[in-house]
Amino acid sequence: GNSVTQMEGPVTLSEEAFLTINCTYTATGYPSLFWYVQYPGEGLQLLLKATKADDKGSNKGFEATYRKETTSFHLEKGSVQVSDSAVYFCALPGYQKVTFGIGTKLQVIP
Amino acid sequence: GAGVSQTPSNKVTEKGKYVELRCDPISGHTALYWYRQSLGQGPEFLIYFQGTGAADDSGLPNDRFFAVRPEGSVSTLKIQRTERGDSAVYLCASSLTGRALETQYFGPGTRLLVL
Numbered sequence: 534g535n536s537v538t539q540m541e542g543p544v545t546l547s548e549e550a551f552l553t554i555n556c557t558y559t560a561t562g563y564p565s566l567f568w569y570v571q572y573p574g575e576g577l578q579l580l581l582k583a584t585k586a587d588d589k590g591s592n593k594g595f596e597a598t599y600r601k602e603t604t605s606f607h608l609e610k611g612s613v614q615v616s617d618s619a620v621y622f623c624a625l626p627g628y629q630k631v632t633f634g635i636g637t638k639l640q641v642i643p
Numbered sequence: 644g645a646g647v648s649q650t651p652s653n654k655v656t657e658k659g660k661y662v663e664l665r666c667d668p669i670s671g672h673t674a675l676y677w678y679r680q681s682l683g684q685g686p687e688f689l690i691y692f693q694g695t696g697a698a699d700d701s702g703l704p705n706d707r708f709f710a711v712r713p714e715g716s717v718s719t720l721k722i723q724r725t726e727r728g729d730s731a732v733y734l735c736a737s738s739l740t741g742r743a744l745e746t747q748y749f750g751p752g753t754r755l756l757v758l
Contacts, residue, residue: 537685565744576647577686577734577749584744622685628743629674629699633685 535560539623539634546613546641554608554637556597556623566590566599566606567624567631577622580608613641645669647750649735655756656725664720664753666735672748674741675718677710678702678734680752686734692718693741725757 540555558566568580568590581590586601597608606623618641623634648667656662668675673694678686688702692712700710707725712718722729732754736747 539685569749574751576751577736579746624685626744629676629691629741630688630702631678631686631747633687635683635685 535564535625535627535632537623537625537632537634540637541635542620542638544637544639546639548615548641548643549612550641552608552610552613552617552639554621554623554639556606556608556634557604558606558623558625559604560625563601564625564627566597567626568595568597568606568608569622569624569633571620571622571636573619580621613639615641615643617641647735647737647748649733649750649753651753652751653754653756655758657758658725658727660725660757662722662725662755664722664733664755666718666720666737666750668716668718668735668737669748670716672737672739673715674738674745674747675712676736676738676747677718677720678736680732680734682731689720691741698741722755725755727757730755730757 536559565584567582570580581592583590583599589598620636625632675692677689680686691699694715707723710720732752734752736749738745
């Protein structure tokens with residue numbers, strides 16, 4: 534079945550630091566890939582997505598490139614802000630259900 | 644517009660009791676999903692409704708868990724004879740039609756603690 538492996542947190546960075554959160558997946562066929570974000574006290578929100586190999590999803594300064602050869606979808610941001618503090622989930626959508634990674638908590642300190 | 648809402652936000656109960664968790668999806672969304680998120684884990688799928696019917700309940704862990712959506716809008720997740728292992732955050736999501744890869748919009752969740 535589908536599975537997602539995501540680096541464990543927590544990750545603590547200073548403001549303006551570079552962020553990478555690793556994600557790899559196992560799936561049959563050619564799935565789409567998502568990153569969700571959960572801000573404190575809020576529901577999960579779709580952050581970005583990519584629907585085919587070599588696609589780059591981007592939103593709010595975050596980027597992730599769908600790499601079929603390495604089955605990866607790493608999340609990156611060049612300069613994090615305190616407001617980016619949240620839990621980030623890599624996710625693999627199926628026919629209806631979504632398979633999530635364990636989540637990586639990011640804390641950005643001023 | 645209003646997002647997905649869930650009530651209560653927190654529920655504390657005793658082992659063996661019955662609980663009901665409510666989800667109000669985005670108006671007009673025909674698809675509704677329940678997930679469970681245990682501490683330190685990502686959300687895990689429980690059940691998917693298309694309209695009033697449960698189209699996929701393969702994620703329900705056992706027969707103590709049941710969910711309904713009688714009018715195709717609000718849904719209730721019901722847990723009988725609760726156990727301490729049921730403690731988790733229960734998330735509800737909805738999407739417009741339920742088509743594959745469609746964006747699911749999540750509520751804030753209900754945090755259930757079974758003592």
